[in-house]
Amino acid sequence: MIAFYLPQFHPIPENDEWWGQGFTEWTNVRPTEPQFAGHQQPHVPDALGYYDLRDTAVQHRQIELARLYGVEAFCFYFYWFAGKRLLEKPLENWLEDKSLDMPFCVCWANENWSRRWDGMDQEILIAQDHSPQDDLAFIAEVAPYLRDPRYIRVGGKPLLLVYRPSLLPAAIETARRWRTWCRENGIGEIFLAYTQSFESVPPDRYGFDAAVEFPPNNSAPPNVTHTVTPLHEDFATTVYDWSVFPQRSETYSSRKYKLFRSVCPGWDNTARRKRGGTVFINNTPALYRKWLDNAIEDTLAHVSEPSERLVFVNAWNEWAEGAHLEPDSANGHAYLQATRDALEAANTKSKSRIVIVSHDAHPHGAQLLALNMAKGFKLLGFDTDLIALGDGPLLGRFAHAATVHRINLPEQGDADVLKRLATIRNNGAEVAVVNTTVSGRLVPLLKRAGFRTVSLVHELPGILASYGLADAAAAIVESADTVVFPAEIVKVGFEEFVGGPVSQSVVRPQGLYLRTPYHIDDRQGVREAVRAKLQLSTNASIILCAGYADHRKGLDLFVDACLKVMASRSDAVAVWVGHVDTVFHAKQMRRVKEAGLENRFRFVGLVENPQEYYFAADIYALTSREDPFPSVVLEALDATVPVVAFEGAGGFQDLLKRDCGILVQAFDTDEMAKAIGNLLDNQGEARRLGGVGRDIVRQEFSFNHYLHDLLIYSEKPSPRVSVIVPNYNYARYLGARLSSIVDQTIRPYELIVLDDASIDESVDVIEQFLADCDIPCRLVVNAENSGSVFRQWMRGVEMARGDYVWIAEADDLADPDFLAELLPAFERKEVVMSYCQSRQIDGTGRVLSEHYLDYVADIDRSRWTKPYIVDGRQEIAEALYLKNTIPNVSGVLFRREALRNALARHSEEIMSLRNAGDWVTYLRLLENGSIAFSPRSLNSHRRHQSSVTVGNFDLRHLQEIRQVQAETIRSHDLGPVALKRASIYERELSERFGIPIHE
8 A cells, every 4th residue: 555645845945935934735734624514624743743744754654653553555645847847845854764664656746836836837936848959868867766775666667656747748659768777777667556546548659657646637527515604704615525435345337557556634625725716525444444455455356466556545635635554533543444444355355375286196205295275374374376287186175275376287288287377376376386396397397487496306316317307396496486305315316316405495394284193191092983884803912004005115024024023923003004016016925925924913094083003003013115204104104003114215214213113224124124123023112212302393393384384385474483381370261262372363383381389279370271272382380489470571582483482361351363463563663562442351251441541540531542652751751650561471472582681681680579570671672773653452361360460469569669660760861750740650650559658
């Protein structure tokens, strides 16, 4: 969303001469009078006041306000008159001050300036003088802005607007000169658009690329002057009905050329035209929201190129025309809030998209990984496009998880494939995760279509050579942005195969996507059920393997090893889960028959629930000759089943060396049989190895974390929120609390529960909940109580691996969109904490109050009724020095590194305070960053007698408040006014709680 921006809020010599000393736009705005009954005039600025745009601090505040409410860019009017610029200072400041880090573009207001304020030619003050020389002089003048990295680009081209191209003597020639000059001077292609302020013609008539609607200009609205009651005898105002615009937007006419939608919050130029102005009535924030909703919906529905999905608003600050999003005294932030609401609603409807490429749809490991990536990205809030380069029975399951695109590279030419990819790209996907080297042939085309590509290489050299993948591997090395290997051995083998290092590579195992749904208590029941299904005795010992049973997976070696185990153990049974290579399988079964042991081998095929076989097994025998990092190893360990495998057969060996399995000499089935037999004889050791493996897998092989890392590799990271739940004796609330965390619309990165030696059933409740939780989670139980919740905070923050931390106290609750509301503020790098209003509930969940506004009313009755982002030291000086205005940490989201630093540096001070440690934490944190606030009550703070700070207010608590106030006022040099307010607040507390003040 781009807002037109007027720079005429500072004096210039020309305006001093034409209109009087010190003239600015405010000169007209301040004295404006209403012209008819109900006419809202004057427009009085609220949040920003009567500002002067020579001060860049004002522009910083404008950026803060715009971003807070979703306005993403400004379009500055550019005043150029044949070599003379006017009102240039705000834009020059923007160019020079890189901390004004908001996207922008410019619109050449190419009219004459006259005393009529309307661009007509009467009483000209300064005129345009269009010529070929002026065309070149203009584009050279604007070039530094076009080159700026903050400048808005459409399809990679700087966006340049012209207000009235019809005034150019030969607009097509002007456009040609500009384009040629930009190509020759290193800018490249440019994107030209014009505002439909006075004409609505196809842009190519001027040699331009697009047009921009410019309401209310050029719109033929209904004249309703007869409906108003004039207040002056010389009344000459024309009044129109603004509400026609939202109505018309319900049925936008189809575009005949490239056209950007625009909206306006209102229009009233009485400030400039006095008695003879033009006024639009019946505009409201609600109707404006509807109009913007429709403009956004129409844009998303009919504009395929993401960079062209622009909506303009007229305007950010046209105060003398009554067209401003900036808050005024009559409407406050209502139009800005309507803007934010419309944009948030659109964002909810339109999820981010991502592409996954699978080389075919057969039910093998890599393809199942692709399927589960699609499912996992959906949980992270993405819509997925899955490109299948081959057929297979998984296509139906692919279609349930993603939008499937079937591309046949050998049969389709590059042009056709690029067209398909462009359509997917234009639908919003920017990143493609290309699974397996086999899919590598598509990588160069994805790159040409504008995708960032992350290639996942699973194959070891034997497979690469046998499948003839030299060209595909070379394509990956040449075109992929990042190449991900599951293990170092796979990376080394691939680099040997391609004949050189892969500079853009990382090593990252894929994580476990198929977690066992069973608990330890389920084991006996599952063992018996599986054995009954396989018609085995209840005491049969199962040796399991899974995957496609062929030579590479070592079906012959599996049979060999199992026959040797069975020679000495009558209870041993071999079970293979997955499809088989029928010819190879038949050959192995002849050996089994010759041994007379057909009844002790079970090949169950591909099954819906392989986890039950893992959970029922005693040993997992990985007999692969070459397997980079098979998911089956993780699945077996997750089921607490130890793995026996061949040394050097794949990247899994580093994991098994961590005391969760046994490696034997490569392809030595005697050694494998011996290792399996030893574990069957020593069930305690087998369980120990499996338990170690399960702990490692649960802590280090989260599939959720793997997907987050892929997004990081693609340079499109998703926010990672670590949730820390400190608990002490809140068993009765934990189920609801933990559910409110996992039910967030933005999925947490991890859940860390810290139990501080509870003496109720807390640990049992937590363990039961976490056993079924699909978010990576950890439980830490203290043997002795730590004595301070702040010590638990510190421990949790040190354990956290996310970018952000939410300390969610065990007895509170959160609305599902709590994280979604607070996270966007962190797009501002200086923001270190973001919090929301809290409702108050009692021990039974009954709502006591929807907010804490009464608690902070003595500071400011309106401050916490609207969202804001301010510098932390400003927050301290204006509010936080007096009292802890953040009543509940559960309502706060922190930037992890900033919080960790604050806790580490000030731990002694924080730990010394029983009640005010949270307050001091916020103060120290905000001394080095900004704070964001949302007035939505999305956190439920439970108030009950056992709370640390409620119901037991005593002298120590009062003394801590006095101590924190005094230190804060001193260190921030807040002066006598702050001291007086602190004294008043202390006396109020003393009287309320009957605690005498001891000086």
